[in-house]
Amino acid sequence: MSSCHNKMSTTPTKKEVYDSEIQKRSEEELLEEETRNQQTIDIFIESDKNWC
Numbered sequence: 001m002s003s004c005h006n007k008m009s010t011t012p013t014k015k016e017v018y019d020s021e022i023q024k025r026s027e028e029e030l031l032e033e034e035t036r037n038q039q040t041i042d043i044f045i046e047s048d049k050n051w052c
Contacts, residue, residue: 012020
């Protein structure tokens with residue numbers, strides 16, 4: 001009985017696996033959004049230069 005319990009505690013539950021997947025995905029999305037934001041800023045800076 002106790003060996004079964006120990007085995008279960010070392011194996012991640014479905015929820016834990018799911019949570020880590022969400023964490024990973026959201027980190028990737030944040031990076032992508034950061035890149036898009038930087039590109040937008042660059043575009044504004046370039047267009048501002050062109051006005052002068």
